[in-house]
Each structure stands twice: as C-alpha cells, then as structure tokens.
Amino acid sequence: MQNNLNLPDWFQFSLQSQAEPMLNPSGGTKQTNNWIQQTVASISVGTGLAKDPSNWQEIDHWHVDASVNFYNGNPNFNSEIGAAIPLQQVAHENGFWLTQAQLNRSIGNGWFGIKAGILSLNPDFIYTPIYDYYIHSSLNNTLNISISDLPVNPLAAIGGVLELKPAQDISMRYGLFDLASTKPIAKVFGVNPQANVGGEGVAQFLQINYSPQWLAPNKTGSMLPDGLLQIGGYTTNNGVDGSGINASLSFSTGLSLGLDHRFWIGSNYSFNSLNDSTPTFVSAGLLSQGLIASRPFDVFILGVGKTGFNQLLAPNQNYEGVIELGYQFQLNPTLNLQPTVQWIINPGGAGNTAGIFATTLQITLNL
Secondary structure, eight states, rough: TTTTTTOOEEEEEEEEEEEOOOEEEEESSSSOEEEEEEEEEEEEETTTTTTTTGGGGGGGGGEEEEEEEEEEEEHHHHHHOSSSSSSSOOOOOOOOEEEEEEEEETTTTTTEEEEEEEEETTTTOOOOOGGGGOOOHHSSTTOOOOOSSSOOTOEEEEEEEEEEETTTOOOOEEEEEEEGGHHHHHHTTTTTOOTTOOSSEEEEEEEEEEEEEEGOOOTOOOSSOOOOEEEEEEOOOOSOOOOEEEEEEEEOOOOOSSSSEEEEEEEEESSTTTTTSSSSEEEEEEEEEESSSSTOOEEEEEEEEEEOOTEEEOOOOOOOEEEEEEEEEEETTEEEEEEEEEESSSSSSSSSOOEEEEEEEEEEEEE
C-alpha cells in the first residue's frame, strides 16, 4: 500500500486485516461456529523511516507512531462452548481501539531508545515474534498474563519505555504505565470494555533480551525470528500489589527440519495470587519453514500450553490446556492462509466438560 499510494519516504501507512472463522465439531458444552476479525491501521511519521540506520542523524531516530484496531464479531465463543480462555487471539470487544499514539526515539545502531505517550506493554515486553504464528490467545498473547488492569494490546495506557543496548546481542528495557488511564483510553472511540478493566496505580516492567547468533545461525532464505533468550518481571501497585516473572527461549538445532526451524519455550509465574486469575502458564512449540521443498515460505506450526487457575479466585478450577497444530500458506507477499486445529484439554478447568476439538482458517491480508 505504501507504493500504491505513492506516499513520501517520511510517511508510512500499513493496513492488516485478519479473520478467524472457527467451529468446534466435537466436545465442549455445545457444537457451534464463530466469526471474528481484526483490522489494524498504523501510521508512522519520521525522516529516518526509509533510511539505513547507519546513515541516521539525530533527527532520523525520532518518529511519531499511531495505531487503531477494529474488531468485529463474537468475542465470547470460548465461554459459549465451555472454555475459560479464548480460542481466538482476536477475541476482543467490538469497535475501534486506540492502541498507540506515541513519540519514539528508535535505538537504530546506537545504545539507547525511548518512547512515551499512549502505548501497550507488548510488543516491548513479554513478546517475541514467534507468538504471532499462533491463533489460541494463550499462545499468541503475553504468556497469558491475566491481570485485567495491564495494558495488553488492544488495551493501552499512558506510559513510557526506556531501552538500553550495552552490547550488540543484549538489550534492556524498563517500562512504566499509568493503570488509571487504561479504561478511559479504551473508551475513546466508544468501545465498552469489560467491567474489570481499569484500575489505579502504576505497573513497572523490566526485561533483558539476549540474542546471540549461535542460538539460531543465519540460513539463506529463512524468514523465522532470530533466536532469543528473554527474562523479565513486573510489579503493580493497583490496590492489590502484585509481581511476577516471565522467561522465554527460542533456538534452532542441527536437526533437518525444513529450510529452518525454531523450538521455543515460555513461562509466566505470578507471585501474588490475588492479582492474577491465571498465575501460572507454561508453553512450548516448534516452527518449521519450508518443510515442503516446493513451498519454501510456508511454515509448519505446533504449540502446547497449560494455564493454571487461581485457586483463591476460582477454587473449582484447576487448569486448562491447549494443543495447536497449523500450517501457514504464504500465497503471496500480502495474503496468508493458515488452517489450524486445536484440542482444548480440561476446558473450563473444572473437569466436567468434554475436551474441545476446534478448527479454523485464519486469513491474513497485509496491505
């Protein structure tokens, strides 16, 4: 779209639409189907957007970014079939969401970056691009942290992020978010967020990223994310002080699994059980690009996750698990089709609902 609109180099515009029709032919409390979709419009304005960072002047580091998400469909499919956690990562209340409006100093080839304004905690915290390949919300999300006040996209809050890069392979980030601003920002364009969204106080995040090349050596033609070790933690003082830690690791091996592959693991643990409805989460998966030699850009996707419920808030719920298997067909640079199946283990967490078999075809259009 950038070229089609003949936009200047200092102005970038992107539009992504993602639909996730889904049905559960067996299991759960009933068999039904659902449709929900997400459209994201983003703009960036800055003199350095189209320049090589090695040639940046100070002014080229700076840019203004804004994004709006639009959701349309039924976000309650999971509860209708007896699952506690959404099976679709785009399951959010219908309407327009302001997800970012920020001033950003990109780190480029330097050693520090900063951003401030209205922003979500991800993708700066508890996120790697590997999660984007998954459809189930626990695998696609920020390691399934379920504190309602936190500005996990599409929620956003007034805040800021400082990034330091003391070495080529290491970066550190600190973030501060005003939790009282979360609900007012969600309602800017008329969205009616869940009643438990919004609070008081602040949330602070600290994270270290380590991405040496040996974790995933470069391979010609690979489009998979770099290998990454990520360790972080957070604290909140929103009336019920809470804290948690999280970590993830992605890497390749010497196995012959297509053109390139990534194994990954991730986990989150919340120390304050009064502040998180899902205080424990463990997950793992595999991405393999080019398993079929004639389809070098397609990706095979496997993921598993187990969510532990808060026994103080929900004493009758133990855990809910998911196994997801998918295959992403890259038809062209703008269109992906991703047929996927999911098996939901112990849906609802209480042990009284049959396991859910669900299937979907995610349709992604990038303009």
